[in-house]
Amino acid sequence: MKVLVTGAAGFIGSNLVDALLARGDSVVGYDNFSTGQERFLEGARAHPAFSLARGDVLDQPALTAALAGVDAVFHLAANADVRFGTEHPRRDLEQNTIATFTVLEAMRAAGVKRILFSSTGSVYGETPVIPTPEDAPFPVQTSLYGASKVAGEGLLSAYAAGFGFHATVFRFVSILGPRYxxxxxxxxxxxxxxxxxxxxxxxxxxxxxSYLHVEDCVAALLVALEGAPGPFAVFNLGQDxxxxxxxxxxxxxxxxxxxxxxxxxxxxxxxxxxxxxxFLDAARMRALGWAPRxxxxxxxxxxxxxxxxxxxxxxxxx
Amino acid sequence: MKVLVTGAAGFIGSNLVDALLARGDSVVGYDNFSTGQERFLEGARAHPAFSLARGDVLDQPALTAALAGVDAVFHLAANADVRFGTEHPRRDLEQNTIATFTVLEAMRAAGVKRILFSSTGSVYGETPVIPTPEDAPFPVQTSLYGASKVAGEGLLSAYAAGFGFHATVFRFVSILGPRYxxxxxxxxxxxxxxxxxxxxxxxxxxxxxSYLHVEDCVAALLVALEGAPGPFAVFNLGQDxxxxxxxxxxxxxxxxxxxxxxxxxxxxxxxxxxxxxxFLDAARMRALGWAPRxxxxxxxxxxxxxxxxxxxxxxxxx
Structure with missing residues (x-):
């Protein structure tokens, strides 16, 4: 399988790239290195099945070109700064909401329909239901980051309904581990x-x-790449x-x-x-055979x- | 009270403008007349307490200028075409999601913090709970329109949490009546x-x-202008x-x-x-004293x- 990873030089992205290469996939790493680290891809770049595409997720032509021959996209690139959102409100809109739209449009142009997307447990806001399942009550956003991620989720589900995409959303707790x-x-x-x-x-x-180790996070992404049902599914990822x-x-x-x-x-x-x-209820992901270690x-x-x-x-x- | 209405020349907007003027408010009508109708504002434009600002909701400087002295904003301007969203996916993103962000940023620049926003019952997707209350299970969007409106809702709640806005969201069923x-x-x-x-x-x-008459819709907007609690509240609007x-x-x-x-x-x-x-459960709005006629x-x-x-x-x- 040929997989494109946006945010490939990031914390989770680079760990995912290494895991995909280790199991035999071809990987296109897409990153603008605004926060990604060259060092995180040193191992991958020595691998013959890896190619690097330097570009911005707001650059639709560059994305479309990088998607040639790709079977599935992990869209992980994002502004992941929850805390300082109010200091630059446009950043979450552009780097998360509009960027996700741009990835989806590039995929539509390139004929790629399988997408997996890193959302966040922050989309639940201050939910009254804890541990929180995926079908918790309609949330109220408490951060620009959460608002931008719930907007991205909505786009994925609308593309699943309207354009035949197979879309999977992960709502992460905070992730820990190497390259954090x-x-x-x-x-x-x-x-x-x-x-x-x-x-x-x-x-x-x-x-x-609740926190999750990046190895456990990446293991869940790989399980869902094969096992998540279409056209649209949401999975919490967190420890118990x-x-x-x-x-x-x-x-x-x-x-x-x-x-x-x-x-x-x-x-x-x-x-x-x-x-x-x-504290997220990850029973749905566990039902696919995943368990954090x-x-x-x-x-x-x-x-x-x-x-x-x-x-x-x-x-x-x- | 001085109120700015985006989409003032639209179906609901122009009915709201007339009602605000009738009860003695000053009104700034903001519209780019892309779908709004000059004739819908003929009565309002003869009223001394009405002023018209021709502009686009994506034009932040024009919006900011129009907001001088304004106490509250009804943000009704939108691409309201649910059915043909997949023919032009960028339209919902720009005219709904990004436009709502632009309105919020213009308000922040102008020091205006009270906003009321027309969302839609479509944000519930195909909910399993009918009649549907505002805290129905976390929805899955089935249209680009719904996705863009849930994105707008998320922005309002994030601005309420992060910038001290007093934000009210209305999830409408389809509205009927004069100027439809x-x-x-x-x-x-x-x-x-x-x-x-x-x-x-x-x-x-x-x-x-379920459908609601525009007179009942506008009556609810006016009740909520005074009665909706801050910092953030959501109200379904529909018939029983x-x-x-x-x-x-x-x-x-x-x-x-x-x-x-x-x-x-x-x-x-x-x-x-x-x-x-x-079929929406509008009990929360009724609890404020509103009832459709x-x-x-x-x-x-x-x-x-x-x-x-x-x-x-x-x-x-x-």
Whole structure:
């Protein structure tokens, strides 16, 4: 199978590229390297079944050209910054909503109809149903990021209904593991390297979150590539347990051998749009035969160790 | 109160403008007249409290200028063509999703934070819950129109959470009444005027739909302008009963004194994305003190009579 991955040089994208190559697929990696990292594709670029297309997901002709002969698209390229959405509201619209439309139009032009799309658990907003199933009550968006992702989901389902696409949506919890480049473990590591004596924690530290290791995430994407029913299906991806931010602080400081003073900014959420309790019901994905293998504590610790072995990423993403 | 209405020269917009003026508000009508009708604003333009701003909802500077001194915005401008979305997929993205973003950004620039937005019952897709409440299960979009409206809703709620907006969303069933310019009554009237001996009916005629008279729709918008809670609320707008397309065919042919042969195209829906059963639960809106006064049969008959007294509209919207 020949697969195109948008955001191929990103955290999840590059892990997916490696997994697709390892199982024998041909892969076109599509990335504009605005946040993607050249180093994440070093292994892939040595592989004969990999080709790199440098381009922007808003460039429909470039996308269409890259789609020649492709059987399926993983559309992972996105602005993944939830927290600072209000500082640049156009970014989520362009890089997520309009970009997803552009990918779909390029696919239509190229005659490619199989798409798998990285959405987010953030689309549930502050849902009253936890653990949250895919058919939770009609959500209210609390972030521009969530709004842009639910817009992307709507486009995929409309293309499935109107143009015969086979579309699969994944609603991720936060993903951890090798090549992780943003999120709370990243922020805590950077802060502690700058000042090991204190750590600022956004909110009261009691926010409850579920996390998934990128290996488990990629395994689910591959299961769904073959197993997700058409024309349209949605799958939550997350672990079957959660932790508090304070738990994660404990694991991180333990890995680093530090005992910083903890300064809480206070309140039950870290920022506007931060959801104090994210816990998704992933039974639908498990019913396809998938099961995550990394527990949250192991994923947090592994992520911290990967960052410490790759401190260049703290500079690259500063 | 000074109110700006986008799509002011449209069907619902012009009825709303007249109602706002009648109750003593100042109104800025904003329209690009791409589908709006000059004649619909003839009465308003004679009113001293009305001003017209000719502009496009994608023109952020023009919108921002028109918003000077405005207290609240009804954002009704939209591509309202559900049926032919797949013939021009970019239209829903631009005229609905991006236009709504542009209105919100213009409001932010102008310091206006109260917005009321016309969404659609189509955002529920083919929901399993009928009558459908606002917190029905997370929907799957079946049309580009629905996808663009759910994207607009997400933007409003994100602006409410992130920028302190007070946002109200209305999910309309199809609206009928004076100044009606598209939909099944319009199509049937046009077909019967061209050939009174036969009538093509899309689908099997058994599609069940709820309709609302534009007077009842506008009454709800005015109730919600004052009564809808902030920061974000969603209201279904529809009647408490429904009809079959065949019922409507009977009322229309009865009004016209015709007995055409009925030619059904067949199938349980009229087109891709047509929902064979639309019936919204409007209890939340009723709890604010609103109740519709026109039953569906009366609304269909009144619409047909208005079209026959204004056949110019069949040409204008051909």
């Amino acid at each position: 480049t943003h999120g709370h473990v990243f922020d805590f590591a950077r802060k502690l390297l700058a000042d090991p004596t204190r750590l600022e924690v956004l909110g009261n530290g009691r926010q409850r979150k 347990h959660y932790c508090e931010v304070n738990d994660s602080v404990g694991w991180i400081t333990d890995e680093l051998g530090l005992t910083p003073r903890l300064d809480y900014t206070g309140g039950d959420r870290g920022w506007i749009g931060d959801n104090p309790f994210i 990394h527990r949250i504590e192991d994923s947090v610790r592994a992520t911290l160790r990967w960052i410490m072995a790759n401190t260049w990423v703290l500079e690259a993403r500063a | 310019t598209h939909g099944h009554v319009f199509d049937f009237a046009r077909k019967l005027l061209a050939d009174p001996t036969r009538l093509e009916v899309l689908g099997n005629g058994r599609q069940r739909k 009963h429904y009809c079959e397309v065949n019922d409507s065919v009977g009322w229309i042919t009865d009004e016209l004194g015709l007995t055409p042969r009925l030619d059904y195209t067949g199938g349980d829906r009229g087109w891709i994305g047509d929902n064979p059963f639309i 026109h039953r569906i049969e009366d609304s269909v008959r009144a619409t047909l009579r208005w079209i026959m007294a204004n056949t110019w509209v069949l040409e204008a919207r051909a």
